[in-house]
Every structure is written in C-alpha cells, then in structure tokens.
Amino acid sequence: MRNKKIxxxxxxxxxxxxxxxxxxxxxxxxxxxxxxxKYTSYSVDPEGEKALYLLTEKMGYEAVRYKKTIRFMPDxxxxxxxxxxxxxxxxxxxxxxxxxxxxxxxxxxxxxDEFEENSGLLEDLGAIxxxxxxxxxxxxxxxxGEGTMYACKSTEFFVNEGLRDKSGAVSFIDxxxxxxxxxVYFNEYYHNIGEGLTVRDLIGFSGVLVFIQIVLGFGxxxxxxxxxxxxxxxxxxxxxxxxNENIHALSNIYKVSKANSYVLExxxxxxKLDLAKYLGMDAVPDxxxxxxxxxxDGRTRGLDLETGFNKCERYxxxxxxxxxxxxxxxxxxxxxxxEIK
Numbered sequence: 001m002r003n004k005k006i007x008x009x010x011x012x013x014x015x016x017x018x019x020x021x022x023x024x025x026x027x028x029x030x031x032x033x034x035x036x037x038k039y040t041s042y043s044v045d046p047e048g049e050k051a052l053y054l055l056t057e058k059m060g061y062e063a064v065r066y067k068k069t070i071r072f073m074p075d076x077x078x079x080x081x082x083x084x085x086x087x088x089x090x091x092x093x094x095x096x097x098x099x100x101x102x103x104x105x106x107x108x109x110x111x112x113d114e115f116e117e118n119s120g121l122l123e124d125l126g127a128i129x130x131x132x133x134x135x136x137x138x139x140x141x142x143x144x145g146e147g148t149m150y151a152c153k154s155t156e157f158f159v160n161e162g163l164r165d166k167s168g169a170v171s172f173i174d175x176x177x178x179x180x181x182x183x184v185y186f187n188e189y190y191h192n193i194g195e196g197l198t199v200r201d202l203i204g205f206s207g208v209l210v211f212i213q214i215v216l217g218f219g220x221x222x223x224x225x226x227x228x229x230x231x232x233x234x235x236x237x238x239x240x241x242x243x244n245e246n247i248h249a250l251s252n253i254y255k256v257s258k259a260n261s262y263v264l265e266x267x268x269x270x271x272k273l274d275l276a277k278y279l280g281m282d283a284v285p286d287x288x289x290x291x292x293x294x295x296x297d298g299r300t301r302g303l304d305l306e307t308g309f310n311k312c313e314r315y316x317x318x319x320x321x322x323x324x325x326x327x328x329x330x331x332x333x334x335x336x337x338x339e340i341k
Contacts, residue, residue: 039083039155040193041065041186042341046161049082049186052172055163056184059173065338066185067194071097075104077183078176082111083155084190095124103145107179109172110151111158125149133178136171150175209263209326260326261316264333268312271333275300278340287313299339308332 037043041053042065056063066073071093073079079101081089088094102108102125121127127142127149137157142149152158157168176184188194272290276283279293279300287309294300312329 037191039159040188040191042188042193044160047159049159051160051163052082052158052169053186055169055173056176056186059176060182061176062183064183064185066187067189069097069189070094070101070187073097073101073106073185073187075101075106076181077185078107078109078179078181079185079187080109080111081187081190082158083113084187085192088190088192090121090124095121099125099144102147102149105146107147107181108149109175109179110149111155112151113153113155133175135174135178136167139171139175148179150179209260210323260323261318264312264326264329265316267330267333268316271337274337274340275305303336303339305336308336 038045038047039049041049041063044050053063053065064077066079070079098108122142125144127144130141130143130148133139133141133150137152137154140151142151152171156162157165158172163169272287275290275294276285279290279297281290281293291306291309294303294305308329312333315325315329
C-alpha cells in the first residue's frame with residue numbers, strides 16, 4: 001500500500017514537471033534572442049534598419065515586426081521588405097500567397113540593391129509597370145491585380161548609417177504618406193527570422209494551451225484508472241472505499257485546478273522582469289512602481305500598463321477560467337514584450 005502511494009506521488013510529480021517544462025518552452029519561444037543581421041528592423045549596426053523602424057513610429061504610423069509567411073499577412077496594411085533573402089522571397093508557396101495578397105488591393109514597399117534579380121518575381125506575380133515616382137529617390141511602381149508595389153534600388157539611403165543625410169528618411173515617409181495605410185509591417189520573415197507555417201499557426205495560441213490541458217487530463221485519467229501495481233493486496237471493505245474516494249478526489253482537484261491562472265502568472269512575472277530591465281531597475285519592484293516608472297518613458301507611456309496589470313492580477317487571484325479573457329490577456333502581455341524589445 002505504501003509503495004503504491006509513493007508511485008502515485010512520483011507520477012503526479014512527473015505530470016507537474018512536464019507541465020512546467022511546456023510552459024517554459026512556450027514562454028522562451030515568445031522571445032527571439034538571436035543576433036540580428038543586416039537589414040533587419042532589430043539591428044542597430046550601420047546596415048541595420050532599426051532607425052527606419054523607429055522613424056516610422058515617430059511619424060505617427062503603427063510599426064509592426066512580422067515574422068511569419070505572407071499567408072497570414074493581414075489586409076489594409078503596408079508591407080515593407082528591405083534586401084530580402086532571395087530564396088525565401090522566391091519560394092513557390094510565398095509567390096502564390098503574395099499574389100493573392102496583392103490581388104486583394106494591398107501595397108508592398110520593396111527596397112533592394114539588385115532589383116534586376118527580381119525580374120522573375122515580377123513575372124511570377126504578373127506585375128505591370130505603371131510609372132515612376134520622384135521623392136528624393138526614384139521609385140518604380142507596379143500594379144499586381146488591385147494592389148501596388150513601390151520599388152527602390154538603393155538600400156544605402158535607408159539603413160541606419162544612410163539616414164544621416166535625411167533624404168532617405170524623407171523619401172520613405174513620403175511614400176508611406178502616398179500609400180495612406182496607418183499600419184506598416186516590417187517583414188522579417190524574408191531575413192530568415194521566425195518560421196513558416198507550423199501547427200501552432202494553424203491551431204493558434206489558445207489551441208496550444210488547450211492541447212497542454214488535454215495532455216494533463218489524460219495523465220490524470222490514466223492515474224485514476226490505472227491497475228494496481230505489484231501483487232494484489234487484500235484490504236477490508238472500509239479501507240478500499242477510502243482508497244477509491246481518494247482517487248476520485250484527486251481527479252476532481254485536477255479538473256478544477258486553475259491551469260489558466262498558473263500559465264498567466266508565469267507570463268505576467270516574465271513581463272514584469274522584462275519591463276524592470278527595460279526601465280533600468282536593478283531589482284524587480286511591485287506592479288505599481290513599474291507602472292509609475294513607465295509613465296516617464298516615451299515608449300511605455302501610452303501602453304496603459306496600469307489597466308493591463310490590474311486585469312492580470314484579478315484573473316490570477318480569482319477562480320475565473322474564462323478562456324477568451326485568458327487569451328486576450330496573454331496576447332496583451334506578448335504585445336507589450338514586443339514593444340520593449
């Protein structure tokens with residue numbers, strides 16, 4: 001009897017450890033810590049594009065870093081691609097969905113030193129030359145269905161070092177103004193940052209969490225229905241009844257456990273650590289101090305951290321298991337972490 005209790009505790013420990021490992025993998029996957037190369041909006045090197053990304057924000061546009069295949073690119077936004085990886089851009093599936101995206105009336109800004117190499121791209125997309133635009137730099141425009149491509153052959157004016165003479169900055173913002181979309185997606189997928197179509201893309205973030213809970217549920221079910229290990233032990237009826245009641249009680253505890261609240265708590269603590277580091281705090285203070293410090297920072301002032309912190313704390317402390325609210329808060333946390341990278 002004692003051996004069975006020990007084995008049961010070991011199984012429970014393994015299940016909890018597996019859950020924590022899965023949470024860690026998901027949390028770690030939300031931050032890309034690699035060293036970024038040339039022409040990415042993350043890079044501060046002379047040939048990086050972070051200055052252009054920040055300029056877009058300063059000029060009133062909503063700048064977004066995009067790290068997935070164009071299949072999931074939303075409509076009514078301006079997509080910016082700067083010196084892309086040739087093979088990734090010309091991949092057959094990418095061409096297929098890029099053409100569909102253009103045909104829905106969307107706009108691409110393509111900046112590429114060796115634009116002649118893209119003649120095949122223009123042909124595959126069915127792009128039709130529609131004229132030139134002079135805005136400090138020369139831009140060539142093409143029509144693809146209802147959409148438009150603005151192409152410039154000189155990256156040197158748009159990298160961090162090149163923006164010093166301001167002509168590239170004025171030219172880029174002028175083109176964005178002509179297009180008129182307020183949301184600008186800097187596509188880092190074509191710099192081999194991120195990944196293509198995955199199972200996670202198909203089922204979404206909430207689907208991943210549901211999968212984790214299903215795995216835990218099956219583990220608890222297996223524990224409650226497993227056969228006795230070792231030799232059968234003859235027990236009195238009253239003892240057997242108590243044993244069955246304990247198994248059912250354990251099963252019910254797992255069914256009503258606040259898995260959502262636990263996952264959100266892990267993500268919330270990670271967010272506070274990142275904010276404290278971004279704001280230059282040596283230790284991690286409480287939420288109120290972080291909110292107060294964020295009010296004096298230009299990038300975090302308008303993020304309404306106080307409301308988000310209050311919602312997260314209420315959800316964690318309550319018995320709320322509303323999946324829609326959990327997914328909303330998880331996405332909010334991830335959005336804030338993206339903003340302070």
